[in-house]
Amino acid sequence: MIGQARRSFVLIAIALVVVGGCALYYVATEFSHTQSNQRSVVAAESGTALASLSFSFLDRARALPELSFIDGDGRTRTLADFKGSPVLLNIWATWCVPCRKEMPSLDRLQAELGGSHLVVVPLSIDRQGLSVVKAFYAELGLQSLGIFLDQSGGSASKVNAVGLPTTLFIDPSGREIGRKIGPAEWDSPETVALVRERLKLGSSAKMDDQ
Numbered sequence: 471m472i473g474q475a476r477r478s479f480v481l482i483a484i485a486l487v488v489v490g491g492c493a494l495y496y497v498a499t500e501f502s503h504t505q506s507n508q509r510s511v512v513a514a515e516s517g518t519a520l521a522s523l524s525f526s527f528l529d530r531a532r533a534l535p536e537l538s539f540i541d542g543d544g545r546t547r548t549l550a551d552f553k554g555s556p557v558l559l560n561i562w563a564t565w566c567v568p569c570r571k572e573m574p575s576l577d578r579l580q581a582e583l584g585g586s587h588l589v590v591v592p593l594s595i596d597r598q599g600l601s602v603v604k605a606f607y608a609e610l611g612l613q614s615l616g617i618f619l620d621q622s623g624g625s626a627s628k629v630n631a632v633g634l635p636t637t638l639f640i641d642p643s644g645r646e647i648g649r650k651i652g653p654a655e656w657d658s659p660e661t662v663a664l665v666r667e668r669l670k671l672g673s674s675a676k677m678d679d680q
Contacts, residue, residue: 527648542617556669
């Protein structure tokens with residue numbers, strides 16, 4: 471009887487160990503699976519966010535609507551005024567934090583590539599007028615960029631800017647060839663090389679005005 475009881479006890483103990491081990495394996499597996507799924511979701515979300523900020527270029531240049539705005543002296547200007555030169559049209563506003571961060575790099579890009587006839591057109595959509603934009607330029611020490619303002623904000627919708635900043639690559643004929651949604655380090659070597667390539671600028675950092 472005692473031997474039988476011991477055998478039963480041993481069998482029960484073994485069964486408990488097996489069941490417990492299976493339970494622990496299941497919990498560990500589920501935890502690992504859940505963590506893996508969470509990492510996948512985070513990675514996917516990060517990838518989507520990065521994709522939304524990437525440069526994109528068109529297979530075929532696209533005509534743009536006529537845009538009307540004023541310059542820093544209050545004179546009426548249009549996008550057509552810049553035909554004949556490659557243009558980076560940057561839609562921005564002083565209250566836009568990413569815009570504030572990237573504007574100095576746009577200023578440096580204009581300083582570096584302006585001699586190759588590139589024109590950076592930073593088009594503010596501030597409703598408070600030129601005084602706000604001029605104060606912003608003075609605060610950040612921007613010297614190479616011109617001041618342009620569309621106080622109505624209509625230019626953003628006309629070019630289908632889905633967020634600020636949005637920058638359009640425009641060929642000398644005035645057609646869009648690509649765009650960048652979100653901020654960029656415009657004076658980084660990689661971005662400068664991309665701007666040169668896409669807008670067909672000269673290879674030298676500076677070129678004499680013609």
